[in-house]
Amino acid sequence: MIPVVAIVGRPNVGKSTLFNRILGQRKAIVEDLPGVTRDRHYAEVNRYGTPFTLIDTGGFEPISQERMLIQMREQSQLAVEEADLIMFVMDGKEGLTPSDEEVAKMLRKVEKPVLYVVNKIDGAKQEASLGEFYALGIEELWSASAEHGRGVSELMDRVLELL
Numbered sequence: 062m063i064p065v066v067a068i069v070g071r072p073n074v075g076k077s078t079l080f081n082r083i084l085g086q087r088k089a090i091v092e093d094l095p096g097v098t099r100d101r102h103y104a105e106v107n108r109y110g111t112p113f114t115l116i117d118t119g120g121f122e123p124i125s126q127e128r129m130l131i132q133m134r135e136q137s138q139l140a141v142e143e144a145d146l147i148m149f150v151m152d153g154k155e156g157l158t159p160s161d162e163e164v165a166k167m168l169r170k171v172e173k174p175v176l177y178v179v180n181k182i183d184g185a186k187q188e189a190s191l192g193e194f195y196a197l198g199i200e201e202l203w204s205a206s207a208e209h210g211r212g213v214s215e216l217m218d219r220v221l222e223l224l
């Protein structure tokens with residue numbers, strides 16, 4: 062069995078964009094509407110030496126804040142069950158949200174590697190937004206721009222190290 066990597070996080074943080082970026086092609090549905098991904102997308106990735114299965118998670122939209130949190134918990138739980146490594150993606154443009162904090166808290170108890178990724182850090186200027194994410198108390202915080210590819214190869218090096 063090849064290892065499984067799952068991408069989880071709130072709607073609109075850039076999970077599908079990251080999924081596509083890692084795949085090296087557009088496959089997942091990326092939309093401006095938050096959470097447009099209707100279900101889970103699976104892809105086999107072969108371009109990094111170690112093959113792995115990548116899962117993009119999503120939910121139904123529109124949903125209430127409460128429903129979103131329930132869905133995020135479910136998606137994260139599923140990811141924890143079926144993945145060997147979890148990438149938890151947050152939005153550096155929007156900042157740290159209470160839902161992020163809640164899911165991060167849950168993921169901290171997981172005995173699998175979890176990489177915490179702050180996405181939408183498109184340039185050096187945006188790096189200042191990383192500060193507040195350190196409140197999560199995570200020693201290993203990654204920053205990336207899924208849209209522009211910034212930080213993604215470093216992130217992938219770490220993923221492969223942990224697989």
Ligand code: GDP
Pocket residue numbers: 070071072073074075076077078079090091092093095096097098119180181182183205206207208209
């Ligand atoms: P998902 O709901 O988490 O799967 O998010 P999507 O991948 O569908 O992206 C949601 C929106 O964020 C889209 O408009 C993307 O173009 C945008 N986005 C994704 N990654 C980045 C990024 O690195 N930088 C910026 N500025 N926008 C991004």
Ligand code: MG
Pocket residue numbers: 076077078089090091096097098118119
């Ligand atoms: Mg999506």
